[in-house]
Structure formats: C-alpha cells, structure tokens
Amino acid sequence: MTARRRTTALIGDDNTVVVAGKSLTWRTLRKLPQLPSPAAVLVDNGADALAALRHHAVHGTELLVATRSRVDERMREELGESGFAIVLPEGEVTPAKLKRVEESGRAWLLTSGSTGRPKRIGHTLETLTTVTGDQPPRTWLLPYSPGTYAWWQVVTISLTHADQGLVVIEPDELEEWPSIAAEHGVTAASGTPTFWRQAIYRDAEALAAVPLEQITLGGEPVDQAILDQLREIFPTARISWIYASSEVGASIVVHDGQAGFPREWLDRKPDPDRPMLSLDGDELVIRSPHHGAGLVGAVHTGDRVEFADDRVLITGRIDSDEINVGGSKVSAGIVRNVLMGHPGVSWARVFARKAPLVGRMVAAEVVPNRALGPITHADLVQWCSSRLPDYGVPRRIQFLDEIPQKETLKSEV
C-alpha cells in the first residue's frame, strides 16, 4: 500500500510549480530537513506547504499542514497533547507532549471551521486523490489556503498526474491573481463562488485574459448567477461545481453549468465507488468512498436542500439557513440567490435580524456591481418582491464597498 502511494505520488514530480514568480518543479522545491512524525507543520507561504506535502508523500510520514494563522496557541497545545510535534515556519520544532507511534501515511486536515472550532479529520493521500484517470495537460491555479480540503484536491492532481502544473497564489497576491495566472498560462482554476465573484468585481477584463479551459467552484453554495457570469466570460470553458468537505470528500460533481444537481441522483442504486446521496428531512446525507477516517457510513452534512423543478439546490447550513418570519419560513440561501440574480449585484449576504411583531426579518448586505451604475434599496426590494413571498423580501439592505472574504476564500454567507 505504501509502495503504491509513493509511486503514484511521484508521477507529477517534474510538473512545473510556480511560487513567488519562480518556476520550479515538485522535485526542485526547497528541501525540508527530516520532519518529525507525527508533525503539525505551520506555514506562512504556499511553497513551504508544498514542500511539506512532498516530504509526506515521499517518506510516508504523519502530517498536518496548515497556515500558522489558523492554529492558535490553544490548538497547538491540543496538537502537542495528541502526539504532534509543532514545526513553525522558521524551523523551530516544539516536541510532542505525548509520545506515540505514528500512523504511517496519515494526512490530517482541519475543517473550515464553519461549524465552530476547526476539527481534525484523518485522510491519506489516496483518499484525498479523488481525480483519477487520464487528464488533459493543464496548469492549475492554487489560490487556496494550505491544508484545507480544497487545497489538497488541487495539489494532489498536480502531484499524482503528469502534465498538471501549479501556480501558487499567496494571500498577498489574491487581488492580482488574474494577471499572474495570465502570465503563467493558467488553464484551470478552482475557487469559491466568493473568489470568482471578487475576480469579476475587481476586473472582469483581466479575468477574461486568463486562458481558462476548466473552471471549478466549491466550498460554498453555488448559485446560478455566478455560473452564468462565468459562462459569459468563458463561453468555451468547462464549468463545474463540486460539493466537497473534509468529512465526506468530493461527493457531488456537476458539469452541466446549472446550479444544484439532478433530482435523480438521490437514492440511486448503491455503488461502492460512488457517493450515495439522500435526504433526512431537508438535510443532505452522504455515504462517500472518499470519507475521512472513522466517518464510514451515512454522514449528516448539516447542509440544507430545496427542490427547484428537477434540481436539488444546496442552500446553506441547516442551522443558519432557515429564517422564521412570524411563523413563515424562508431559506436565506434562496433569498441570496434571488439577490445575486440581479444584474446590479456582485455579492450578497442574507441573514435574520431580530424584529418586533414577527420575531425575525430577512436582512441583507450587498456589494453593487460598479460597472452597471448605482442600484437602490427600492430597486432590490422590487426585484425580490416579484420573485419571493412577502416575508422573504429583505427589508433592510446595507450596501458594502467591497466583498468580505476569509482566509478560506469563503465569505460570511
């Protein structure tokens, strides 16, 4: 098993890896000193994260890699007590407090934290490599924060397939990524809907100059408006959206350019190689072959779905998506989709606001599309009124100057 992993991993060893403007390969990345195992490697840049991953792939060590800013003192303590040596960017190593035998080949991920404090989920290079089979030669953008599930998805494509280059985007390069991507001939890019929205919002022309053949969205609910905007800019690219998480892996992949997935994908005949999708009430439940360690069987995802004709839309987290307005319930995700469908809106967040008489009201924050001139509160209320029931229309809308974004490239939606 270990031998197979190492052989597979090295297939991409000569792929190009662009870091900080320098064109290297996996093989010529900075060599790390022998890392302890288990180790939590905390990094300040993407290059060091890739070097740690390669070290793990070659030596079969037990690894958790994450940005330093995601792992606070308390979590470092917890990691130390769980047997991890902490390796800081400067090379300083804090030995593990608990001595234990390593789990050879184990890769640990931190969940995105949208459900509270990040949790550790165990994987291996095999369970994280969900793209298999021959791939057309591509150069991938890597904008994700090191150690996240989405980051692992992109880097394993490059490490385990031939002709899959990487262009690493560091956090301070996020605002100008299209020009870097165009310079290095990026043909495939994966990002959250917020990431794509920001790129269109900042400079759609610069984005259009990137020779993209494959566009992937994930990490947040994907609405029709962002898919349509990307289709307009990239008429010939394949546009896909992926439902993936540290817990269940990449479980839904949709290539038809439409939001949601076909209703017939629910409750299909069991197939050990394919995730099984079902519902418990309006919660999405997944049995996935790509699941994390100990998560075999049905996993309640905490994500809420709604039907729209023959599609199943994932609208948001079940504990925050439903807004109860005086006894009438509305999905914040659906309201957000309606707002995002307005041509003058670049980004929207929808949330409940405490209100007299009805308990909660729907409120929103909106970033207008500067290219299309000003929009008003009344414009948006009118737009929503013709598409939503009365109680679903946002009554208080605040306009923001820019799209807020977290380190995970997600916004607070």
Added chain:
Amino acid sequence: MGSVARGRVRELMGEVMTAQGRALPGDDTADLREIGFRSLDFSELALRVEDELGDELNFDAPGLRRIATVGDVLDFIEQLQSA
C-alpha cells in the same frame, strides 16, 4: 439613548410604504388596513428607527394597545423611545 423625532419617523414610514410601491397619506387618521401598512411594514419601520438610533427599541415595556391608524404608529414609536 437619543430619539428620532416624530416627523422623522413619519418620513421613515413613508419610505417603507414607497419601497412597497404604496404612498403614505398625510392624514394621521388614515386607517392602516386601508393603506396596506402590515405587520411586516411595521417591523421594518422599527428596524429603520433602530438603525437611526443606533440602539434597539424596547418592545417589552409598553402594554399592548390597538394600533389602527398612522397616528397610532407614530405615537407607539414615540412611546417606545421614551420607555
């Protein structure tokens, strides 16, 4: 806590009505049902007042009362601010 003057509350009430494609009559005795001012509109007005105040209104303080006219709404918001 500061306060939002009655005239300003009336303006805000007019904005709520306008956003719903209706108009607020100048007469304080106008019947809320007839002009189509519903509970959602009242709630929105309260939020607009709260946003101007920078503070939440205390709806627990005043006793329940019948609010049937534009004047009743303005009186009630005034009472809430002094509660």
